[in-house]
Amino acid sequence: MTNIDAIGQVCPIPVIRAKKALEAMGAAGGVVAILVDSDISRQNLQKMATGLGYQSEYMQKENGIIEVTIVAGEGCAVEKPVTDEDSGLVVAIGRDTMGQGSQELGKILIKGFIYALKELTPPPTHVLFFNSGVSLAISDSNSMEDLRELEAAGVIVLICGTCTNYYDLTEKIGVGEITNMYGLVTVMAGAKRIINI
Amino acid sequence: MSYILTFANTHEAIFAEKALLQAGYQVGVMPIPSGIKAGCGIALRVVNYIVSIALLKENNLVVSGVYQASENLQGTVYDEVRL
Amino acid sequence: MMSLLSNCTSGGCGAKIGPGELSKVLSGLPAFCDPKLLIGFDASDDAAVYQINVDTAIVSTVDFFSPMVEDPRSFGRIAAANALSDVYAMGGTPLFALNLVCYPESLELDALGEILSGGAEKIQEAGAVLCGGHSIYDKEPKYGLAVTGRLDPKQIWRNNTPTPGDQLILTKPLGVGIIMAALRGEMADEQAVQAAISSMQRLNKYAADKMRSFPINACTDITGFGLLAHAREMAGDATSIVLYSSELPYIQQAYAYAGDYLITAAAQRNRNHMQGFMDLGDTPFALQELMFDPQTSGGLFLSAPKSCAQELLKAIQEVEPQAAIVGEVLVPQNLPILVR
Numbered sequence: 001m002t003n004i005d006a007i008g009q010v011c012p013i014p015v016i017r018a019k020k021a022l023e024a025m026g027a028a029g030g031v032v033a034i035l036v037d038s039d040i041s042r043q044n045l046q047k048m049a050t051g052l053g054y055q056s057e058y059m060q061k062e063n064g065i066i067e068v069t070i071v072a073g074e075g076c077a078v079e080k081p082v083t084d085e086d087s088g089l090v091v092a093i094g095r096d097t098m099g100q101g102s103q104e105l106g107k108i109l110i111k112g113f114i115y116a117l118k119e120l121t122p123p124p125t126h127v128l129f130f131n132s133g134v135s136l137a138i139s140d141s142n143s144m145e146d147l148r149e150l151e152a153a154g155v156i157v158l159i160c161g162t163c164t165n166y167y168d169l170t171e172k173i174g175v176g177e178i179t180n181m182y183g184l185v186t187v188m189a190g191a192k193r194i195i196n197i
Numbered sequence: 198m199s200y201i202l203t204f205a206n207t208h209e210a211i212f213a214e215k216a217l218l219q220a221g222y223q224v225g226v227m228p229i230p231s232g233i234k235a236g237c238g239i240a241l242r243v244v245n246y247i248v249s250i251a252l253l254k255e256n257n258l259v260v261s262g263v264y265q266a267s268e269n270l271q272g273t274v275y276d277e278v279r280l
Numbered sequence: 281m282m283s284l285l286s287n288c289t290s291g292g293c294g295a296k297i298g299p300g301e302l303s304k305v306l307s308g309l310p311a312f313c314d315p316k317l318l319i320g321f322d323a324s325d326d327a328a329v330y331q332i333n334v335d336t337a338i339v340s341t342v343d344f345f346s347p348m349v350e351d352p353r354s355f356g357r358i359a360a361a362n363a364l365s366d367v368y369a370m371g372g373t374p375l376f377a378l379n380l381v382c383y384p385e386s387l388e389l390d391a392l393g394e395i396l397s398g399g400a401e402k403i404q405e406a407g408a409v410l411c412g413g414h415s416i417y418d419k420e421p422k423y424g425l426a427v428t429g430r431l432d433p434k435q436i437w438r439n440n441t442p443t444p445g446d447q448l449i450l451t452k453p454l455g456v457g458i459i460m461a462a463l464r465g466e467m468a469d470e471q472a473v474q475a476a477i478s479s480m481q482r483l484n485k486y487a488a489d490k491m492r493s494f495p496i497n498a499c500t501d502i503t504g505f506g507l508l509a510h511a512r513e514m515a516g517d518a519t520s521i522v523l524y525s526s527e528l529p530y531i532q533q534a535y536a537y538a539g540d541y542l543i544t545a546a547a548q549r550n551r552n553h554m555q556g557f558m559d560l561g562d563t564p565f566a567l568q569e570l571m572f573d574p575q576t577s578g579g580l581f582l583s584a585p586k587s588c589a590q591e592l593l594k595a596i597q598e599v600e601p602q603a604a605i606v607g608e609v610l611v612p613q614n615l616p617i618l619v620r
Contacts, residue, residue, distance in 0.1 A: 012462070043548050064272045108207075112227055112228045145225060
């Protein structure tokens with residue numbers, strides 16, 4: 001495995017260094033791991049890897065550092081599938097608690113979960129709320145700031161209209177868009193990966 | 198909400214969130230950031246830590262640490278606030 | 281002499297804040313309302329236009345950035361040409377300019393002198409006057425101009441008013457961002473760099489002067505946001521634009537460099553920002569990258585009626601040999617931008 005530290009380096013330097021390392025491996029193939037400090041650099045590295053027919057994946061590390069791993073030819077297999085710029089991740093929140101057991105613990109856990117969603121790079125494509133989950137999306141929910149930040153980062157937030165009607169919360173929703181079951185089903189069916197809470 | 202309150206255990210954190218919300222304060226929940234150590238994995242975000250801690254004291258709740266969050270080029274840093 | 285580039289992280293128009301991030305921030309500002317402001321923020325046009333009387337409007341624009349080339353005089357010329365460009369893109373004539381300078385205490389002043397000389401050369405070439413400016417110390421050098429020009433309010437070339445049926449002309453070749461990226465990677469050939477610098481230094485004045493005797497429906501200049509973003513701005517809500525990728529003019533080596541992934545971070549940001557608004561069809565990767573490539577002091581991108589487009593192109597080609605008809609304006613389609 002060749003390790004490259006490209007932190008602080010501007011495109012196209014990380015791509016050039018990675019490409020040189022891959023070429024140096026020749027027919028035998030191998031793995032190149034590159035550290036970069038921006039998601040754009042990560043995207044350019046994966047663009048290059050995919051274009052040249054290599055498998056690649058990436059991992060978010062601490063302090064905004066991203067490790068991109070590119071596999072060439074006969075090198076070790078990478079377990080996770082190739083990711084591209086769009087995470088294809090859909091998060092479906094069907095209740096206002098996370099896990100089974102204590103209600104009050106579940107309520108605080110789901111709020112922490114929503115906060116932690118903000119740290120995902122790239123972010124989920126959609127966050128869906130239905131059944132009691134819709135209460136997390138009302139204006140005075142203390143997850144409102146986090147949900148609005150997710151929306152500002154490009155995440156599409158969809159709320160089930162049948163549910164808001166049932167709980168009489170339609171006027172109180174403070175983020176995202178109200179949709180119907182067709183909307184929710186289409187998004188879930190089109191997801192590459194789905195997290196169901 | 199740039200101040201983070203940490204707690205020795207989860208029950209404390211749960212009661213604290215409830216007390217602050219009941220008193221009408223703005224409070225957010227977050228998993229404790231990796232740089233900080235505390236008994237409970239859930240931390241609360243508040244606007245004004247002095248007022249929040251005073252309220253919690255009235256409810257016999259104790260905070261185990263206070264941190265101030267700020268952004269720099271690398272991301273968010275948390276500096277401990279001495280009480 | 282210490283290198284002009286050593287402190288710079290990403291020079292030229294590659295350093296612009298991305299259009300998505302920028303519009304989020306701008307949307308939070310109060311709305312300004314003055315009927316004399318003919319063109320302001322809202323259409324994200326090239327420059328601001330303020331009416332003084334029936335025949336005269338003032339054009340005002342500002343542009344500055346860090347160096348993307350080693351030679352300080354070239355940098356000065358490029359930064360000035362880039363700033364002046366917006367006035368030409370509106371159909372205006374530059375009148376006077378003010379310098380904007382940031383310069384490290386640690387760098388020798390000779391280089392700053394060269395930068396300012398380069399700027400002054402271009403201002404003079406534009407027939408405008410340099411009348412002052414402002415400079416501060418900064419760890420990275422930056423240079424540019426605040427330019428004021430004049431315009432007949434009845435003859436403004438807006439950037440989003442093309443008519444379906446029009447043909448689209450691009451006056452300068454694409455690829456300067458890619459070539460500068462290759463230069464940063466020490467993989468650019470000298471001739472390519474010279475071609476890029478020469479293109480960036482060239483004022484859009486000459487193309488604009490040729491355009492004045494033709495009906496122009498829309499015009500903008502290509503900046504760090506790349507051709508596609510500007511095409512989208514031009515298409516607006518009332519039209520769609522089709523671009524013919526095989527017709528795009530580009531600096532020859534840029535095609536090969538793009539194919540070798542010598543590309544910029546800004547191009548990727550530009551690509552991300554266009555997600556969902558374009559259909560790239562089967563366009564080869566290198567041509568795609570050229571369409572997202574951030575241009576510094578780029579050419580004019582204009583929309584003119586089909587009946588006179590050929591004649592207009594010939595006239596422009598006298599001063600911009602690589603100018604080409606690169607697309608057409610359509611009635612609105614499913615997506616604002618189609619590439620074929």
